[in-house]
Amino acid sequence: GAGVSQSPRYKVAKRGQDVALRCDPISGHVSLFWYQQALGQGPEFLTYFQNEAQLDKSGLPSDRFFAERPEGSVSTLKIQRTQQEDSAVYLCASSLHRGNEKLFFGSGTQLSVL
Amino acid sequence: SQQGEEDPQALSIQEGENATMNCSYKTSINNLQWYRQNSGRGLVHLILIRSNEREKHSGRLRVTLDTSKKSSSLLITASRAADTASYFCATDPNKLVFGAGTILRVKS
Numbered sequence: 001g002a003g004v005s006q007s008p009r010y011k012v013a014k015r016g017q018d019v020a021l022r023c024d025p026i027s028g029h030v031s032l033f034w035y036q037q038a039l040g041q042g043p044e045f046l047t048y049f050q051n052e053a054q055l056d057k058s059g060l061p062s063d064r065f066f067a068e069r070p071e072g073s074v075s076t077l078k079i080q081r082t083q084q085e086d087s088a089v090y091l092c093a094s095s096l097h098r099g100n101e102k103l104f105f106g107s108g109t110q111l112s113v114l
Numbered sequence: 115s116q117q118g119e120e121d122p123q124a125l126s127i128q129e130g131e132n133a134t135m136n137c138s139y140k141t142s143i144n145n146l147q148w149y150r151q152n153s154g155r156g157l158v159h160l161i162l163i164r165s166n167e168r169e170k171h172s173g174r175l176r177v178t179l180d181t182s183k184k185s186s187s188l189l190i191t192a193s194r195a196a197d198t199a200s201y202f203c204a205t206d207p208n209k210l211v212f213g214a215g216t217i218l219r220v221k222s
Contacts, residue, residue: 035212045209099206102162103157
């Protein structure tokens with residue numbers, strides 16, 4: 001596709017509900033990143049994939065967060081038993097090569113947990 | 115935790131003026147990148163400067179890097195209303211770490 005696509009654009013969840021956020025990176029991009037952005041803050045790293053391999057998940061805040069990229073293209077970020085503190089914008093980014101130079105970002109999924 | 119810190123937190127200027135934003139970071143880096151984010155949108159890559167470079171230009175953008183002071187600056191010349199956005203610096207060496215950003219408002 002022309003850019004990184006994320007869906008849904010907005011998600012409202014009740015506390016305790018599970019959610020799944022989807023990211024379609026630019027075709028052919030090797031690296032894929034998930035970031036969490038709180039209001040008024042910069043993006044915080046969550047996890048990094050190189051093709052289908054999850055090379056770094058050190059930023060995932062708890063074991064309720066899980067990400068996968070099974071075929072090395074589309075990725076899903078799943079949050080189980082959502083809490084109010086999970087409310088944020090979740091950004092996905094991809095880059096052509098290995099590593100973190102020149103990331104292309106999607107518009108994000110705004111998650112609100114009530 | 116965020117490695118980079120931008121300064122100022124917010125900047126308001128008139129169209130046509132220059133805007134300067136600064137970034138400080140804590141650890142050694144391979145490169146430093148600047149990104150722009152319009153309200154409600156994803157980030158857009160502006161420019162990358164490597165640790166062995168001191169200055170880089172791209173259109174109306176000029177970036178400097180001082181590794182001895184662990185700091186960088188982004189200069190936008192002849193600003194336009196469309197430059198209104200948040201600007202973030204981002205550093206590696208392992209995962210890309212963003213600062214809290216500078217909110218730039220350009221008044222027409």
